[in-house]
Amino acid sequence: MVRKVLMAAAITGAALLPVTASAAQILGSDAAACTSGGPAIRVTVDGLKDRTGELKLELFPANDADFLKDDRDLIKEGKFFRRVRLPTPASGPIVLCIRVPTPGPYALLFTHNRDGKNKFNLWQDGAGFPTNARLGR
Numbered sequence: 001m002v003r004k005v006l007m008a009a010a011i012t013g014a015a016l017l018p019v020t021a022s023a024a025q026i027l028g029s030d031a032a033a034c035t036s037g038g039p040a041i042r043v044t045v046d047g048l049k050d051r052t053g054e055l056k057l058e059l060f061p062a063n064d065a066d067f068l069k070d071d072r073d074l075i076k077e078g079k080f081f082r083r084v085r086l087p088t089p090a091s092g093p094i095v096l097c098i099r100v101p102t103p104g105p106y107a108l109l110f111t112h113n114r115d116g117k118n119k120f121n122l123w124q125d126g127a128g129f130p131t132n133a134r135l136g137r
Contacts, residue, residue, distance in 0.1 A: 024093035028057070028084040034097035045094040045110060049126060053114040057084045057096050062105035080106075088112065 026034045026042065033040035043057060059082040060067045066079060074081040084098050100106055112126035120127070 024095045026095050026097045027089065028086050028096045028098070030082075030084050030097045030099040033099040039100045039103050040097050041100060041106070041108065043096045043098070043108070043110065045096065045128065048088070048094070048112055050114065051088050051090050053112060053116050053125075054085055054087050055094070055096065056111045056113060057098050058082070058109045058111075059098050059100060060107040060109065062107045067107045068109065 024044075030040060034042045041059070045055070058071075059080070060069070061074070061079050061081075066074060071081045071083065080101050082098055082100070084096060086096075088094075096110075098108075110128040111120060113120070114126065115121055115124050
């Protein structure tokens with residue numbers, strides 16, 4: 001079952017909040033959406049195994065049929081999909097921002113592509129969801 005995200009989610013913690021001068025720098029191509037008041041989701045990522053490779057945050061429609069569906073298919077069907085990619089920062093807190101079309105439920109997927117290949121490697125790469133449900137390995 002896909003957990004729905006309503007303008008606040010948790011990879012380890014996420015929210016749509018005003019940014020203060022003491023807050024961590026918001027990263028990613030959609031960072032301006034979080035600093036201007038959105039609509040956007042701000043995600044704090046903790047617990048990376050290392051600081052290699054790249055980070056990717058993807059936003060899907062909040063239903064089981066569309067979650068993890070190929071982005072080309074979603075776009076062709078007129079459904080919302082968004083992806084933010086960036087190199088893993090060498091140090092410091094990791095706070096990502098992803099723009100959403102309107103406030104409402106969405107499904108998020110975060111991946112840490114450690115090996116630099118554009119294919120998820122179950123044995124090397126990391127993934128996170130805004131839920132604590134066990135997904136197997």
